[in-house]
Amino acid sequence: MTTTTIERQRLSIQTNPVDAEFQQQLDQVFTEDACALLVELTREFRPRLQQLLAERQRKQARFDAGDLPDFLSETKAIRESDWQVAAIPADLQDRRLEITGPVDRKMVINALNADVKVFMADFEDAQSPTWQGVVEGQVNLRDANLGSISYTDPNSGKAYALKENPALLIARVRGLHLWEKHLQVDGEVIPGALMDFALYFIHNLAQRQKMSTGVYFYLPKLQSHQEAKWWDDVFRYTEQKFGVPVGTIRATVLIETLPAVFEMDEILYSLRDHIVALNCGRWDYIFSYIKTLKNHPDRVLPDRQVVTMDKPFLSAYSRLLIKTCHKRGALAMGGMAALIPAKDPEQNKAILAKVTADKELEASNGHDGTWIAHPGLAATAGAVLNKHLGDKPNQLQVLREQDAPVTAADLLAPCEGERTEAGMRTNIRVALQYLAAWISGKGCVPIYGLMEDAATAEISRASIWQWIQHGKKLSNGQLVTKQLFASMLDEEAEVVKGEVGSDAWASQNFERAKSLLLDITTADELVDFLTLPAYDLLP
Missing domain, CATH: 3.20.20.360 (Malate synthase, domain 3)
Structure with a gap:
């Protein structure tokens, strides 16, 4: 794939050949200054x-x-001293x-x-x-x-x-x-x-x-x-x-x-x-x-x-x-x-x-x-x-002075709740649809009544990764494994394909998204951000 390189002030701008309108935008944005x-x-x-x-x-x-994680001992003086940010x-x-x-x-x-x-x-x-x-x-x-x-x-x-x-x-x-x-x-x-x-x-x-x-x-x-x-x-x-x-x-x-x-x-x-x-x-x-x-x-x-x-x-x-x-x-x-x-x-x-x-x-x-x-x-x-x-x-006058000090234990408290098959399947469908949209150039996507962005897709895939790593069971007794995830991904992909239609499935990067989701969710190490490997797939 050929690229053009424009040198301006030692900044290399590398991109595929572009149409006249986009070239005009490049020239407007990447001025000499x-x-x-x-x-x-x-x-x-x-x-x-x-x-x-x-x-x-x-x-x-x-x-x-x-x-x-904990509060830093070396910056205790900052937390305990009296100062204010600049006026708003x-x-x-x-x-x-x-x-x-x-x-x-x-x-x-x-x-x-x-x-x-x-x-x-x-x-x-x-x-x-x-x-x-x-x-x-x-x-x-x-x-x-x-x-x-x-x-x-x-x-x-x-x-x-x-x-x-x-x-x-x-x-x-x-x-x-x-x-x-x-x-x-x-x-x-x-x-x-x-x-x-x-x-x-x-x-x-x-x-x-x-x-x-x-x-x-x-x-x-x-x-x-x-x-x-x-x-x-x-x-x-x-x-x-x-x-x-x-x-x-x-x-x-x-x-x-x-x-x-x-x-x-x-x-x-x-x-x-x-x-x-x-x-x-x-x-x-x-x-x-x-x-x-x-x-x-x-x-x-x-x-x-x-x-x-x-x-x-x-x-x-x-x-x-x-x-x-x-x-x-x-x-x-x-x-x-x-x-x-x-x-x-x-x-x-x-x-x-x-x-x-x-x-x-x-x-x-x-x-x-x-x-x-x-x-x-x-x-x-x-x-x-x-x-x-x-x-x-605003409510700057609300100082919450009556509150007991919030401790590290409070901020790290375990969260009660079930891990359900329905929840896992929903996570898979949301992550799959969001990834397909992101790879196709859309970062803000309505899915099942929510406006999803990268954060919710991150939660969806990271939760399942964590359940796999720690051998957690769903509320129905199923052990969450790489194999279970892979089979559910196949099943939920068919559900999504039925929802969006075969033409949209074929044209909107769903297969690439499915492959990426499988790779990052079953990896032995948690991928820091799904947008990092997904970025390699963007033009």
Whole structure:
């Protein structure tokens, strides 16, 4: 397969021959200044990032050998001293309702037009990082900030455009473990996170300044305060280079890994001039609980459907995040409502009741805002937050001082619940359909009434891997083995094939997804992220 290589400021951009429209987008995104910034940031920060990723592996090896995560003794002074993060900018103080989604052009418009305060435009879990997708995403967000974004559906002819007063735009970059295979500096690929950050910053800084606002980001999957400090240094370096005040860049950090929950004070402290909030990324957090404690037979989770926020280890996580954030003057964002409205009135009534109960728990705990995945949930979720916040922009006054200290044992508490055949089969179908969609370039997929992204697929396959490794039995007495999984995968693949139809099955990478799911779920070692081997299958 032939490739073309364009050299700009010693940045190698390697891609297959492209059509004229995509070439125009490449030229718009990879300007001389943008390429120069990418090269400079990569040379400055890639070596340290490689060290941080190696430290993740060393820490995981200790957990695999029997250690458990705990609060750090060497940073006790930070946790016990009196300090606050920088004041929150005015346009970030009220974030009671946020919607998330990929950087697809039509979805960007619909999300910005939704009845929400914030749209998190996602280059990460909701976006399959095809080369064309991530480049077009930068064009789409540039146009959104300019207010000029529009789209006409080629099939229906329906036109989409921004309404007055759209939601506030925040971009989520890729995780630190993900690399961009189409870009090289000095013969090595560059971090996907640095690409997303640098391109969004350089193409939107001037417009954001005209709008009297800053350049805002979500940072995913951090595992330590050292990683937070890496980001803080990236921000400071970039602000200094462009001659803008410290704090022009603001970040919200997702606490969605088990190691990070023990370092929330330290993460806030490391980013104290740039951070405004922490977020309960609860689906990835459940996946991280499985992954971090994968060798601990007493910490095996039940069916993912019963691992809800009222479980002790998740309740402790939510309450500690709120208490920590509010003590330091940062917002505490709640988690995702992944449900999708149903056409059937009775079904929809039940769905909205679940959303209401979930958001009631978050708001009553003291969260300052919450996430939805579908605009049709905005009224329901928004009503709950409006009831609790009223005219106040947030709940920073809720300090949870009456709480007993949250201990390591609370955060690591085993989770009760059954492992069922139905749950296992559902996990298989969800993971299979999501992987097929991801490989086909779609990272946000409606499956069985839920808007699924990479996190839920990760839980699905990692749970089964853990059940196999520890010889767990299902509630019907069946021993979970590699052979049982393989036979169920064959059976559930036929179910999915019947649901989607033979033509879709043949054209949408289902066989490749099935093969990959079998490989990673029956491997002797847990694959860190399913998106790593799946990325090799993307154009």
